[in-house]
Amino acid sequence: MLPSIEHRLATELSVKPSQIQATIQLLDNGATVPFIARYRKEATGGLDDAQLRLLAERLHGLRELEKRRTAIMAAIEKQGKMTPELLNVIAHAENKAHLEDLYLPYRKKRRTKAQIAIEAGLQPLADTLLGDPRIDPLIEAAKYLKAPFITDEGDNPGVADIGQALAGAQHILIERFSEHAPLLQILRDYLHVHSVLTAKVTKDKKDSDTKFTDYHDYCEAIGKIPSHRALALLRGEREGILKLKLRLSSELEEKNRNLVPNPCEQRIARQFNVHDQKRAADSWLIDTVRQAWHNKIFTHLETELISNLREHAETEAIQVFAQNLKALLLAPPAGACVTIGLDPGLRTGVKVAVVDITGKVLDTATIYPHAPRNDWNGALAILKQLAEHHHATLIAIGNGTASRETDLLAKNLIKQYPQLKLTSIMVSEAGASVYSASELASEELPQLDVSLRGAVSIARRLQDPLAELVKIDPKSIGVGQYQHDINQSQLAQSLDAVVEDSVNAVGVDVNTASAALLRYVAGLSGKIAHNIIAYRNTNGMFAKRIDLMRVPSLGEKTFEQAAGFLRIPNGTNPLDASAVHPESYPLVEQILHDIKLNISELIGNHAVLKAIHPEQYANAQFGLVTVKDILKELEKPGRDPRSTFRTATFKEGIETIKDLRSGMVLEGVITNVAAFGAFVDIGVHQDGLVHISALSDKFVKNPHAIVKVGQVVTVKVLDIDEKRKRIALTMQLADNKKIS
Incomplete structure (x- = not known):
């Protein structure tokens, strides 16, 4: 048998089986990846969130493979065709492609030409000619003529003449060749290395297409096509502009490729001992090999290889999107500043929203500095008034249409009124319009016109990109490549994982966080997130983490998963503002007892914390890694892992x-x-x-x-x-x- 799933995962990820076993147990018991990565380092040997995500994904894949293996074994057993040799081969199949190759001869399928030929008694003819090519096919085939007859499967045309007999025998051998698992793997491996994907523009699109001109006459080894190029080619085919075809590299070079057996035909021939020795049946057998390759095997493998190319390209595209999204979510926040958000526009005007340090909307307006109204001075006057009245210090400008013109307006304002001490910053407005029209925006800003909500979002995403961007479907943020072409379910799953990891890496203030932010905290669902908001609105701010246990549906298991990521600044216990998990509070209390200080005196006290020996407090419950993590957290409790805020300075005069x-x-x-x-x-x-x-x-x-x-x-x-x-x-x- 194959090694266990645990050992296969350990080999793939280059970690110890014990780490895999512990992680699987935690995942199966409902623990989340952020919780495991942060608070169960001893058990997992310090696997980080990226490794844990990969482990969870591969665990699911291998378990699905084992389910399929079991189902295939059961299906063949039911047919009474299982042999010890076949069972052994199936048990050792390492991937789905090999497993399906083995199952191919036993899979239920519609009545094929080969099956009809077998019903007509032509299998002995096929076996005879393959076994002894010296026999004359025409003479031997004459023995198998048969009148039409009826079977349980339906009417059978019988064998009217020699030509039908030989054609039926060919169908039998073609099916046999195309269902030979070891041969299929040999051919698959050869194609992966020696095939090229070609693209040609369709005749009716040759002169009108401008998007795919680079691929109008294209050829590249399939194993070397990068993901972005693969997705472009597939999109071109889907839009009816390109025609894709897989070919053997040798076929591109040989003018007589239809006369000389190609390398794959040669491999099929060798597998079944077919040779051109000018014997009576050799020509017929070589033609059978050719038909098996061109009409059956190649068609199947071409579909499979292009499908694999698509899957590989999609996987890479999802990884690229995920990495970009993580960088965007963890972009440095400008911080708690009164901010003016500008959503640029020309004819419809520039939408303006002023938000306070918590993101609450203080004021809104619409100004028309650009064509056709060109009310530049009026726009400056309104912005000056808003900045003075609300003591704004930042201006966030969306980077869409009219953004540079609006940026010039902001710079003009700053230059004319230096006493306002304003700073203008261009921010990505991707997804702002999606948020504006969303149900969540309606709940958050019910009194505000849809057109003004985008300006609010732009202002808030400068203050705290993470807190604002979690309100938008990650796919709408626009940092992917060919994102609409790829598996939407896998994309959504991957991006949700990125958002979850990002939110939990930063931590969440439970007294100010929106439901959209809270739902990404480890262990919390959308329902519990709304319950926290409702409890907060009814009972006021949380004073202690333990009070979260009073929230409906938030039980002990959920509290265990979420508590370390939910922060309560200025609460009754300073530890509640840190990443120290409540389960570790007794350890901190023991340390405080030993050094005879209270928690306020210990937090941030670098000298005292450095003098503490973590080995002294490591035990069966709290390992050395956990103790070190706690001491590190106490130095800078609730520290934000995001870097310092910085923005680019665009050169004046460079606008188009x-x-x-x-x-x-x-x-x-x-x-x-x-x-x-x-x-x-x-x-x-x-x-x-x-x-x-x-x-x-x-x-x-x-x-x-x-x-x-x-x-x-x-x-x-x-x-x-x-x-x-x-x-x-x-x-x-x-x-x-x-x-x-």
């Missing part, structure tokens, strides 16, 4: 793509990272692309190793294509380090 010149060095913000490079907002309405080869002076395999969404970078303009709206950038600045 027409203002750019090759060689310019500019500051910008990474807006998206793809497998082939990174997109950068340099303030001209059109993001530029830093190709993967231009990200660094060194070889870069994964762009995420160099840049992340939201990062401020310095780039040089390489090339501008105004017609196609493409800007080529580089981060290889050589000696030119200053912004010119």
Whole structure:
């Protein structure tokens, strides 16, 4: 038998089986990944959230494989066709493809030409000609003529003549060849290495298509096609612009490919001892091999390989989206500042919303500084009044249509009225319109017009990107590649995991968090999140973590999972504002008793905490890793893992793509990272692309190793294509380090 699931996972993840076993037990008992990663490090040997997510995913996959193995064994046993040899092979099948290959001859299928031929008694003819090619097919086939007859499966046409007899025998052998599991694996492996995917533009789209011009006459080894290119090709095919075809690389070179058996046909022939020795049946057998390959086996494997290409590309695209989303969610917050949010627009005006330090809406307005009204001075007057009245310090500007014009308005305001001490910052408005029209926005801002809610969201996402972006479907945030082409269920599952990990990495103030934020806390559901809000509204702010146990539906198990991530600043117990889990409070109390200090005197006391020996407090309940984590947390309780807030400064006078010149060095913000490079907002309405080869002076395999969404970078303009709206950038600045 194969090794156990635990041992297979241990091998795949390069960790000890004991770590796998402990983690599986925790997952099966309902523990969440964030909880396991943060509070069960002893049990898992310190596996982080990424490893745990991968483990959980592979665990599900391997369990599904074992379910399928059991079902296949049962189905073959039921047919009475199981042999010890077959059972052994099935038990050792390592993947689904091999398992399905083995099941292929026993799978229930519609009545095939081969089955009809077998009913007509043609199997001995097929076996005879394959076993002894010296026998003349025409003479032997004459022995198998048969009149039409009726079977339990339906009418059978019988065998009217020699031609039908030989055709029926061919169908039998073709089915036999195409269901031979070891052969299929050999051919699959060969195709993976030696096949190429070709694309041709359809005749009716040749002159009109502009999106897929790079693929109108395309050819690349299937094993080397990067994910973004695979998804582009598949989209082109789906839109009826491209025709995709898999071919053997050898067939592209050989003009006489229809005359000489290709390498796969040769492998089929070798498997069944078919050779062209000019014997009576050799020509017939070689034709059977060719038909088996072209009409049956290749068609099946082509579909499978392109499907695998799609799955691999989707998996990579989901990973890229997930990494970008995590960077965006964990972008540094501007903090608790009164903020003016501007949702730019031209004809419909710029929507304005002022929010206080908690994100509460203080005021709204609509201004019309741009064409057609061009009320520049009126817009400045309104913004000045709002900033003075509410003591605003930040202006958040959405980066959509008219963003640069609106940014110029904000800078004009700052320059004219320096006493306001305002700072303007461009922020991504991706998903703001989705939020504005959502049910959640209606609940949060019932009195506010839909058009103004976007400005509120823009202001809040500058204050705290994580708290605001969790209100939007992750797929609408717009940091993926070909996100609408990929498996939506897998995408949603992966992105939800990213949001969950991000929320729990930062922690949540239970007294101010929205239901949208709370529902991502480990162990909490949407229902419990709303129950917490309802309890808070009825009974006031929580003073202690333990009070959460009074919330309806929040039981002991949920409390165990969630409590460490729910923070209560300024509560009765300072530990409730930290990441120290309530289950560890007795340990802290023991430490306090030993050093004769109270908790307020211990928290943040670097000298005292460094003098404590964690080994002294490690025991069966609290391992050494847990004790060290607690002491580290007490140094800076509730510390925010996000980096310090910083924003890019766009160069004045560079507002459109027409203002750019090759060689310019500019500051910008990474807006998206793809497998082939990174997109950068340099303030001209059109993001530029830093190709993967231009990200660094060194070889870069994964762009995420160099840049992340939201990062401020310095780039040089390489090339501008105004017609196609493409800007080529580089981060290889050589000696030119200053912004010119």
